[in-house]
Structure formats: structure tokens, C-alpha cells
Amino acid sequence: MKVKKYTASSMPEAMKLVRGELGSDAVILNSRVVQTGGFMGFFKKNSIEVIAAIDPDTEASQKPASMDKPYKYKPSVKDDESKKDSQTVRMNPKTETPPKADKDLLKEISQLKEMLKGTGKSEGVSLPEPVSRQIQYLRDQEVDHEIIDELAAVLLEKWYLGGAKASEEEITEWIGTAIGHRLSPLSFEGVSFKKKFVNVIGPTGVGKTTTLAKVAAECVLKHQKKVAFITTDTYRIAAIEQLKTYAKILDVPIEVCYNLDDFKAATDKFAEYDLVFIDTAGRNFRNQKYVNDLKNVIDFGKDIETYLVLALTAKQKDMEEIRKQFSLIHIDQFIFTKLDETAVYGSMLNMAIKFSTGIAYLTNGQDVPDDLIEANPEMIANTILGASTYE
Incomplete structure (x- = not known):
């Protein structure tokens, strides 16, 4: 994956630079207004700063699976084992590194997650379309934006490690697993019969x-x-x-x-x-x-x-x-x-x-x-x- 930062006088010009170097499949991770130029602190101009990324091996996206029958999350054996690690209170579940995963790719994915975390709001980041639809569903469910940001970081990592392709059913499975990991350290036992x-x-x-x-x-x-x-x-x-x-x-x-x-x-x-x-x-x-x-x-x-x-x-x-x-x-x-x-x-x-x-x-x-x-x-x-x- 290639990640680059571009600065231009307007968003159309910035997009022209992104498409010219990274192509039409590039993903906009973040954009913001910055001030450039000036003299002794005066006469600064507003510019657009864009952070974009592209996976050189990205294949043509397939039509996502229908959401009429959403994935039903079930804890796997790995989920049960992860519950033993009660000190791990985080949204991001443990991810096994593929044997052939490139170290540079993993480093870039980590940078992507940090950029996303730094924005404070996942809605300020242009996500891959299948991921974006799932994130919008969580917004419709009124999940707090801090939690959505954490989930978006998890989904981005899995999306790019998986070759930038996954069905919406698979993405929903990732969300369910992440939510299960995040809640697993809390008590869900109901009446314990330990107190009268x-x-x-x-x-x-x-x-x-x-x-x-x-x-x-x-x-x-x-x-x-x-x-x-x-x-x-x-x-x-x-x-x-x-x-x-x-x-x-x-x-x-x-x-x-x-x-x-x-x-x-x-x-x-x-x-x-x-x-x-x-x-x-x-x-x-x-x-x-x-x-x-x-x-x-x-x-x-x-x-x-x-x-x-x-x-x-x-x-x-x-x-x-x-x-x-x-x-x-x-x-x-x-x-x-x-x-x-x-x-x-x-x-x-x-x-x-x-x-x-x-x-x-x-x-x-x-x-x-x-x-x-x-x-x-x-x-x-x-x-x-x-x-x-x-x-």
C-alpha cells in the first residue's frame, strides 16, 4: 500500500494530483484546510491538505453481498480463548499476521489506523465503499462515534490485509467479533446467587x-x-x-x-x-x-x-x-x-x-x-x- 500527502489550492486540484499519481482507485483517508505561505505571519493562504492511499494490487471490486440476511456473530474457539486475557480491554481483536504479509504493508496499515484515530471522527475519512456502508449502519444504530472510530480502524486493517476485498457479510462478521472482544471483560452473569x-x-x-x-x-x-x-x-x-x-x-x-x-x-x-x-x-x-x-x-x-x-x-x-x-x-x-x-x-x-x-x-x-x-x-x-x- 502507498500512502501520500498532497497540498493544493482547492479540492478539485488536490483530487487531480491524487488521481494523476495514485489512480482512480485511491482512497481519501483525510482532508483538511491548512494555511500556507505568508510573510512574517501575515497574508497566509488557505489550502487543502489530502492524505490518500492505494493498494497497487487492488483488483476490481466485486458486487457486495446483500444485507437482507445479515451475518450472525458467533464466538469462535479463538473468541473463548481471548476471554482469558481479561487485561485486554480494547476494541481491536488479536489479528494473526498472514505468513506472506509484507512488513512494509503492516507498517502502512498501522499508520492508517493512527491517522484515523487522529481525526477524532470516522465520518471525516473516506473509507472503502463496503466498509463505509457498514459504518453508516452503526451510525444509524446511534453507536458513539468514538466506538465507531475504533471499529473503523479494525475494519481498515482487515480490509487491506485481506487484499482490499471482502463481502459485506464478512465485514459484518468482523464488526461482531470486535464488539464481542470489547465487551468480553465485563460481567454478563445476571443474578450471581453470591449475594442475598x-x-x-x-x-x-x-x-x-x-x-x-x-x-x-x-x-x-x-x-x-x-x-x-x-x-x-x-x-x-x-x-x-x-x-x-x-x-x-x-x-x-x-x-x-x-x-x-x-x-x-x-x-x-x-x-x-x-x-x-x-x-x-x-x-x-x-x-x-x-x-x-x-x-x-x-x-x-x-x-x-x-x-x-x-x-x-x-x-x-x-x-x-x-x-x-x-x-x-x-x-x-x-x-x-x-x-x-x-x-x-x-x-x-x-x-x-x-x-x-x-x-x-x-x-x-x-x-x-x-x-x-x-x-x-x-x-x-x-x-x-x-x-x-x-x-
């Missing part, structure tokens, strides 16, 4: 009570655990009655707690139970006052696992604000609800990476206990890439 108390918190309208009932039902029916309910949601009578209904169906006890003394009494009462599920009031947790109120009712010093429930229909900025408000409370994992009410899933990946927090469950409906899905990196990748279906 399971607490769900979150804003109004995300479905906390129903989600709590789904997880409790799974523990009763699938794992034969002896469980009990505590609710601190004393702001809505309907919420108490809803959880009482679930408790009656599952034949488990329930206690309503109005303050910290009630909470301590309830935990003592349920001392012999395997798991105690705690429901909390849905409040506007963008207001720190309500977070403090929550701490006045629940003893977070207990042997407790806490899950932050967020709806995938919410704006990511609001999700981030809520997560930051809980900075003084340890959040073990996220639970994302309303999977069935949206077609955009990038916020799951964004939140997990931004806050280094795994995902326990997704919910895709109101049915208890059926509409509960245990999350894992493979499933998250497939969901974002449109390769998972949930009935």
Missing part, C-alpha cells in the same frame, strides 16, 4: 416492578430458590398491589418498607430465605434529592446486588445523567427494557463501554416470566447488527 439481596433501581416508566418479578420467577421456577419481596415504592399504591399480585402468583412473602427501620426489620424476617428481591420507587433520579431519599430507606451496606434498569426507548444523554447521579451507589449491572419497542440498540453498547458495566438482562415484553433474556456479548453484538430476533 437483589435490588433494582431506575427512573419512572422503565418497568422495574415487572422486571423484578420476571427475574424472581426465573429464580423460583428454574433454580428452585426460596425468595421473598421487599418494596419501598410507597409513592404509588398501584405499584404495591402489582408486586403483591406477583408475590401471590409465585407464593412468596412480601414486606412494605417506609423507612430504614422497616427495611432492617424485613431483612431480619427473611433471614432464612435464599434471595430477597427489593423493588424501589421510580422517581426523577436526575434530581440528587431522590437518590439520597433512596439511601434513607435501603441499607446499601448489606450483602446486595444492585441493577440499574433503563429503557432502550430513552435518550442516551438522559441514561448517562441518571447513571452519574448514582455514582455513590455501586451498580453491578444494567438491565435494559423495552427491546421490542425500538429498532435502535447502540445505547446498550455505549453505556456498557462508557461506564465499564456489564448487562444482566434485556426485556422484550410484559409477560412474566417469559419476556426476559439473559444478556451476553454475542447477543448484544447480534442485536445491534440486526441478526437477532425475539418473539
Whole structure:
């Protein structure tokens, strides 16, 4: 691969220089306005600086495969082995160097990745068309641009090492594998059964009570655990009655707690139970006052696992604000609800990476206990890439 920098007075002139030396198959990696000339700091002119690249052995591109049936990422044996390397927290998976790979080519690819990283935005770089379409799909899924930049660097490396030709199905496979590697160091285990108390918190309208009932039902029916309910949601009578209904169906006890003394009494009462599920009031947790109120009712010093429930229909900025408000409370994992009410899933990946927090469950409906899905990196990748279906 040949990489060159060109400076011209206009973009048409720069493109003329690129085509004249590198040919029509050249790829524009970056372009920007620079100032040249001048005298003693004055009278400088604006010019266009273009970085372009060409693979001399590039063959005529083939028609890409249809995206009607997107690739479904499945972890390979190498994926499983890579999970053992828990200290590798990065987007770029380990890549085996082809036996005949030219060292100069690898060096140039590394330079390309650094240039891409340096731009700060992958949309500022002209990518090979099949790669560009896949990157645009990730933008449509509202994946953060920093993550997209990392993925674009991975795709460029694989694209050129593979001879600058690959089907869109292969490129999607690369993306799925990269996402799986990036998420693999995080926890995706759901209820661990290592702690007695399971607490769900979150804003109004995300479905906390129903989600709590789904997880409790799974523990009763699938794992034969002896469980009990505590609710601190004393702001809505309907919420108490809803959880009482679930408790009656599952034949488990329930206690309503109005303050910290009630909470301590309830935990003592349920001392012999395997798991105690705690429901909390849905409040506007963008207001720190309500977070403090929550701490006045629940003893977070207990042997407790806490899950932050967020709806995938919410704006990511609001999700981030809520997560930051809980900075003084340890959040073990996220639970994302309303999977069935949206077609955009990038916020799951964004939140997990931004806050280094795994995902326990997704919910895709109101049915208890059926509409509960245990999350894992493979499933998250497939969901974002449109390769998972949930009935």
C-alpha cells in the first residue's frame, strides 16, 4: 500500500494530483484546510491538505453481498480463548499476521489506523465503499462515534490485509467479533446467587416492578430458590398491589418498607430465605434529592446486588445523567427494557463501554416470566447488527 500527502489550492486540484499519481482507485483517508505561505505571519493562504492511499494490487471490486440476511456473530474457539486475557480491554481483536504479509504493508496499515484515530471522527475519512456502508449502519444504530472510530480502524486493517476485498457479510462478521472482544471483560452473569439481596433501581416508566418479578420467577421456577419481596415504592399504591399480585402468583412473602427501620426489620424476617428481591420507587433520579431519599430507606451496606434498569426507548444523554447521579451507589449491572419497542440498540453498547458495566438482562415484553433474556456479548453484538430476533 502507498500512502501520500498532497497540498493544493482547492479540492478539485488536490483530487487531480491524487488521481494523476495514485489512480482512480485511491482512497481519501483525510482532508483538511491548512494555511500556507505568508510573510512574517501575515497574508497566509488557505489550502487543502489530502492524505490518500492505494493498494497497487487492488483488483476490481466485486458486487457486495446483500444485507437482507445479515451475518450472525458467533464466538469462535479463538473468541473463548481471548476471554482469558481479561487485561485486554480494547476494541481491536488479536489479528494473526498472514505468513506472506509484507512488513512494509503492516507498517502502512498501522499508520492508517493512527491517522484515523487522529481525526477524532470516522465520518471525516473516506473509507472503502463496503466498509463505509457498514459504518453508516452503526451510525444509524446511534453507536458513539468514538466506538465507531475504533471499529473503523479494525475494519481498515482487515480490509487491506485481506487484499482490499471482502463481502459485506464478512465485514459484518468482523464488526461482531470486535464488539464481542470489547465487551468480553465485563460481567454478563445476571443474578450471581453470591449475594442475598437483589435490588433494582431506575427512573419512572422503565418497568422495574415487572422486571423484578420476571427475574424472581426465573429464580423460583428454574433454580428452585426460596425468595421473598421487599418494596419501598410507597409513592404509588398501584405499584404495591402489582408486586403483591406477583408475590401471590409465585407464593412468596412480601414486606412494605417506609423507612430504614422497616427495611432492617424485613431483612431480619427473611433471614432464612435464599434471595430477597427489593423493588424501589421510580422517581426523577436526575434530581440528587431522590437518590439520597433512596439511601434513607435501603441499607446499601448489606450483602446486595444492585441493577440499574433503563429503557432502550430513552435518550442516551438522559441514561448517562441518571447513571452519574448514582455514582455513590455501586451498580453491578444494567438491565435494559423495552427491546421490542425500538429498532435502535447502540445505547446498550455505549453505556456498557462508557461506564465499564456489564448487562444482566434485556426485556422484550410484559409477560412474566417469559419476556426476559439473559444478556451476553454475542447477543448484544447480534442485536445491534440486526441478526437477532425475539418473539
